[in-house]
Structures are given as structure tokens and as C-alpha cells.
Amino acid sequence: MKNYLIVLAALLPLLPQVTGLHLLLNNVTYDNRHTANLNDPVNLRCEVVDNINDASLIWYRGTQQVDIKSENSVNVSNICIPELTIEDNGVSFTCLLKQNTSMKLSLQMDVRFPPILTGETKIMAEEGKTVQITCGFQANPAAAIFWRQNNGLFTLPSRYKQDMTTDTLQLTIDKATKQDSANYTCVALSQGNETIRVIQLIVGDRQPGLPVGAIAAAVVVGALIIAFGMFARRDKVFRACKKSQNETAM
Incomplete structure (x- = not known):
């Protein structure tokens, strides 16, 4: 019993450190979310609270450790992001106690930015071929995405098919005709604001292909040329070998 009390007495000074030690990240003690606009600066501050001895801190951006100076890692550590980018949206910055x-x-x-639209602005196509018009988009908050034709809303004909993923809006036109030539406008609506990207489609005459008969004839002629060439080379090589044998016999 006496030994137990001695051990307990030795551990008592450590109890406040074990039970009270915690972290503050931007003055809160729980995982949080930070909303800001694109290109805004952000300062992150992580602090060890109720520690008796010096404690080291480390940072991660997603799964990658952030390189900080040693003097910026003891008890209090700060990270400055000069300008938020689209790539920062949804990324977590984590402060950890190095010893535990x-x-x-x-x-x-949570990086807010208006819709950003990408894609070709001019597409050349042939009659009778399948045409794909693609509009890439990014937005936070999410935007409503749709097509206009020649600056007006239109009902998709049966030859038109529309597909949407998390970051693309695609319009597929089967057996395109010259009447499909138009300006197709990709429209993104977000918080009452409209962002557009105009894609011009020009459908021209179908290019004539080579006749099947002409292709077959060309293949036959090519094969014959190769065959005659090999035969002529064989005859030349044979004569050269024969001459060499006669010289050896002499």
C-alpha cells in the first residue's frame, strides 16, 4: 500500500497535463469549416493549451505534410495562405500534436467562386457524322447548367442526346446536318448571375472517300510491285553467288 501511494504521488503532477491538454485551431476545439472567397488570404493558428512542457506541432494539407520552420512549431504554430485557389476548395488543413x-x-x-466554363469555341464537322459538343464547368456553390441554341432555349430533337457529369455538360448530335450549324451556348446560373461560353458548330459537306474498288486495285498493284522487286533481287543475288562460286573454283 505504501508503494502504491508513492507511485500515485509521483503521477499526480502529470495528471493536469494528461487530462487537460488540448488543441485550439482558430480558437475552436473541434473540427470546423472555413468559408472564404477565391483569392482571399487565410491565416490558420494552432495552439497547445494546458501543457506543462513544450509541445511540437505539425501540419498537413490533405495527405501532404506542410513544411514549417522549427521556431513555428513549438506550442503555437501559424500558417498563412496568401490567396485561396480553386484547388484549395474542399481541402482540409490539419494540426497535430507531434508527440501524440x-x-x-x-x-x-469552402472556397466560393463563380462558375468557370471551359471547352472548344469552334467545332468543324461533316454531314452524317456524330458530333460532340462539350462544356466543362466548375462552381461553388453549385450552378444550374443548360444549353441555348442561337441564344434561345430549344427542345432537343431526337438526334440530340445530353449527358452531364460532375464537371461536364455534353451534347451529342447523331448524323449531323447543315441545319445543325449554330451557336451553342453553355449557360451556368449561380446566385442570380449568369456565365456563358459560346461554341460555334459548323457542319460542312461530307468529304468523299476513296472507292472500294480503287483501294483494292491499289493494294494489288502494291503487292505485285513488292513481289517483282523481290524476284529481281533474288535473280541478282543468285548471279552474284554463282559468279563467286566460279571464282573460287578457279
Whole structure:
């Protein structure tokens, strides 16, 4: 019993450190979300609270460790993001206690930006061929995406098929005709604002292909030329070998 009390007395000074030690990330003690606009600066501050001895901190951006100076890692650590980018959207910045990485806090970035549309602005196609018009988009918050034809809403004909993924809107036209030539406008609506990208489609005459008979004749002629060439070379090589044998016999 006496030995137990001695051990307990030795551990008592450590109890506040074990039970009270915690982290603050931007002054909160729980995982959080930070909303800001594109190109805004962001400062992150992580602090060890109720520690008795110096504690080291480390940072991660997603799964990659952030390189910070040693003097910026003891008890308090700061990270500055000069300008938020689209790539920062949805990424978590995590502060961890180096001595015990299970003690950590994360801040997820919610980067707001208007719709950004990408894709070709001019497409040349042939009559009778399948045409694909693709509009890439990014937006936060999410935007409503749709097509206009010659600046007006239109009902998709049966030859038209529309597909949407998380970041593309695609219009497929089967057996395109010259009447399909038009300006197709990709429209993104977000928070009452409209962003557009105009894609010009020009459907021209179908290019004549080579006749099947002409292709077959060309193949036959090519094969004959190769065969005659091989035969002529064989005869030349045979004569050269024969001459060499006669010289050896002499």
C-alpha cells in the first residue's frame, strides 16, 4: 500500500497535463469549416493549451505534410495562405500534436467562386457524322447548367442526346446536318448571375472517300510491285553467288 501511494504521488503532477491538454485551431476545439472567397488570404493558428512542457506541432494539407520552420512549431504554430485557389476548395488543413498524432484538429476550406466554363469555341464537322459538343464547368456553390441554341432555349430533337457529369455538360448530335450549324451556348446560373461560353458548330459537306474498288486495285498493284522487286533481287543475288562460286573454283 505504501508503494502504491508513492507511485500515485509521483503521477499526480502529470495528471493536469494528461487530462487537460488540448488543441485550439482558430480558437475552436473541434473540427470546423472555413468559408472564404477565391483569392482571399487565410491565416490558420494552432495552439497547445494546458501543457506543462513544450509541445511540437505539425501540419498537413490533405495527405501532404506542410513544411514549417522549427521556431513555428513549438506550442503555437501559424500558417498563412496568401490567396485561396480553386484547388484549395474542399481541402482540409490539419494540426497535430507531434508527440501524440491522435490529438488533432482539422479545418476544411469552402472556397466560393463563380462558375468557370471551359471547352472548344469552334467545332468543324461533316454531314452524317456524330458530333460532340462539350462544356466543362466548375462552381461553388453549385450552378444550374443548360444549353441555348442561337441564344434561345430549344427542345432537343431526337438526334440530340445530353449527358452531364460532375464537371461536364455534353451534347451529342447523331448524323449531323447543315441545319445543325449554330451557336451553342453553355449557360451556368449561380446566385442570380449568369456565365456563358459560346461554341460555334459548323457542319460542312461530307468529304468523299476513296472507292472500294480503287483501294483494292491499289493494294494489288502494291503487292505485285513488292513481289517483282523481290524476284529481281533474288535473280541478282543468285548471279552474284554463282559468279563467286566460279571464282573460287578457279
